[in-house]
Amino acid sequence: xxxxxxxxxxxxxxxxxxxxxxxxxxxxxxxGLLPSAAHVHQNPNSxxxxxxxxxxxxxxxxxVDCVVAFVNFQNDPRVKYLIFAGRIWxxxxxxxxxxxxxxxxxxxxISIKETCGEDTSPWFYWLAQPKTINKVKAVVRPLPKKKxxx
Numbered sequence: 001x002x003x004x005x006x007x008x009x010x011x012x013x014x015x016x017x018x019x020x021x022x023x024x025x026x027x028x029x030x031x032g033l034l035p036s037a038a039h040v041h042q043n044p045n046s047x048x049x050x051x052x053x054x055x056x057x058x059x060x061x062x063x064v065d066c067v068v069a070f071v072n073f074q075n076d077p078r079v080k081y082l083i084f085a086g087r088i089w090x091x092x093x094x095x096x097x098x099x100x101x102x103x104x105x106x107x108x109x110i111s112i113k114e115t116c117g118e119d120t121s122p123w124f125y126w127l128a129q130p131k132t133i134n135k136v137k138a139v140v141r142p143l144p145k146k147k148x149x150x
Contacts, residue, residue: 008033009117011078012054015110018123019056019064021130026063030055030107047080047111055107058084064124066108072126073108078116083109 012033019026032055047053058066070084074091081090085105088098098104122129 008051008054009112011112011117011119012051012110014120015054015056015123018130022124022127023059023063027057027059030057032107050114052080052112052114052117054110054112055104056110057107058105064108068126069108069124073110073123076123076125078112078119080111080113082111 016028016031016033020028033053034049034051056064056066056069058064060067066084070082070087070089073079073082074089079091081088083089083098083100083104084107086098086103087095088100089095
């Protein structure tokens with residue numbers, strides 16, 4: 001069993017943050033970083049346990065099209081393996097039928113190499129850099145003056 005991490009790696013967190021930066025209105029229902037107790041029981045050797053895996057919701061209308069991402073992430077040297085739509089891919093073994101209990105139809109699973117957990121460089125390299133759509137400027141008003149007591 002892989003030891004349970006208390007938090008996901010910066011690289012895994014970056015995938016979700018960058019996806020949201022590119023697609024602010026994307027669905028997030030199947031996003032995931034650390035495993036639930038049920039997931040740990042079902043798959044004690046999952047890279048989610050160590051914080052080196054991330055699931056991203058398939059949302060071809062408003063978000064990440066995982067069909068496209070599955071192909072493009074195969075070129076990213078940080079990727080250990082990918083699972084999506086009943087397929088598993090790794091550089092060593094190529095693409096094969098995935099026989100696990102969850103076919104990953106609603107999300108793309110990305111496992112990150114142990115040597116790349118700190119790398120937060122752009123994951124969605126095939127997309128243009130996201131634009132800042134909301135810059136919030138906080139208005140700081142002075143506090144009301146205290147009334148003097150006599």
